[in-house]
Structure formats: structure tokens, C-alpha cells
Amino acid sequence: MKFFIDTANLDQIKEAQDMGILDGVTTNPSLMAKEGISGTEKVKQHYIDICNIVDGDVSAEVISTDFDGMIREGEALAALHEQIVVKIPMIKDGIKAIKYFSSKGIRTNCTLIFSAGQALLAAKAGASYISPFLGRLDDVSTDGINLIDEIRMIFDNYFFETEILAASIRHPMHIIDCAKIGADVMTGPLNAITALLKHPLTDIGLAKFLEDHAKNN
Numbered sequence: 001m002k003f004f005i006d007t008a009n010l011d012q013i014k015e016a017q018d019m020g021i022l023d024g025v026t027t028n029p030s031l032m033a034k035e036g037i038s039g040t041e042k043v044k045q046h047y048i049d050i051c052n053i054v055d056g057d058v059s060a061e062v063i064s065t066d067f068d069g070m071i072r073e074g075e076a077l078a079a080l081h082e083q084i085v086v087k088i089p090m091i092k093d094g095i096k097a098i099k100y101f102s103s104k105g106i107r108t109n110c111t112l113i114f115s116a117g118q119a120l121l122a123a124k125a126g127a128s129y130i131s132p133f134l135g136r137l138d139d140v141s142t143d144g145i146n147l148i149d150e151i152r153m154i155f156d157n158y159f160f161e162t163e164i165l166a167a168s169i170r171h172p173m174h175i176i177d178c179a180k181i182g183a184d185v186m187t188g189p190l191n192a193i194t195a196l197l198k199h200p201l202t203d204i205g206l207a208k209f210l211e212d213h214a215k216n217n
Contacts, residue, residue: 001184001185002186004186005024005025008032008035010053013025017054021193023055024057024185024187025050025056025058027061047060048081054083057107059085060077060084060085060086065089078101078106085129086108088108088110095122098110098127102125113131113132113133114132114147119162120154123154130162134168134178135174136168137168138170144174148166167187169187175196
């Protein structure tokens, strides 16, 4: 499973990259705003800065919700760097835009997926990735992991090449559950990724090893 980090914070991206396990980055306008990045040119430069840190795909989201606007923005984003994947919302014009970009060889990530039907439409249109939002489904008492399972079954049935990018990851068990089901990618905050490092028995064992080493020296 590929590990993406969901942030626009360059320090966090560098930290994940330095761990040697980072495969890509996802961002959105809210994450950009959180880092104080505003204005078209500053946002574009920030995407380039992210691409210069990581080796893998970087999802860059369009703001427009009409077909012509998404095409215009998406082509400009894709031209920034070869690692850019254009992030398109799950709406009717979004599906049309994904089909257009697919025909032009521009990779896309269909975001805000909350049902298997939406995922199927995006895959049919040729999306490179689809992003079902686990955490937001959990927030409304719906089983987000079950949605990943349904999408995995449908994609396997019809040999879709679209990758399932599990988004809105909140904690390490989301990551483990997605890995069990067979999600192609997870994207989440740095603290969810680093939480996988932790186990109390590891801490106890290491402390014991160091204690015994100190006794012998």
C-alpha cells in the first residue's frame, strides 16, 4: 500500500519523506489556507515546492465547479510539474472533466467520494485515483471501511486500473483496516502515520535492552 501525507506543511512532508516511506502528497484549498498560502501564483509555487521534496504523485485541487473552469485550471496545474495529479470533485461536470483529462493523458484524482456508485462513475471516466473519505463517513455514523471494501470488490470484478486512495484517515487503525481490505493508497496526517511506530512492548523491550547493556559496561 502506498503512503501519502495529507497536508500542505512542507516541514511535515520533509519529515515523512526522510522516513523513507512516503509515496506522495494530497492537498486541498483548506490545507493550503491552514498554512497561510493564498493567491493563485503562491499556491502554484507551493505545489512546485512540494513536488521538489517528494518523488511521487502530488494531488492539486481545482477550485472551479464548471467544466470549462476545471479544464482551464487542471491543464494549468498539470503543466506545473510532471508529478501533479489534478484533483477533481465528484460532480457531473467533474466526471466530464475526468474523461477529458483521461483522453489527454493527464492524471486525475476524483475527490469527495462517499458511495460505491460515485467510485464506479469516476473509474468509468478514467480517473487515476478515487478518494473515498473514511473519516467523514465515520463522523455521520456510517462505516467508511465498508465502503472501501465495496469499491475494492467492484474494481476487482471489472479490472479497473483506477487506484483506491483512502482519504480522511484519522488514526492508525484506519490505515491497518485499509491495508487488510486492499486499498491501493492511504492519505492522512503525519501523526496517524507515525502512530504506527508505537507499541508499549517495544518501549519496554528497548528500555530493558539498554538497561542490560549499561550493566555490562
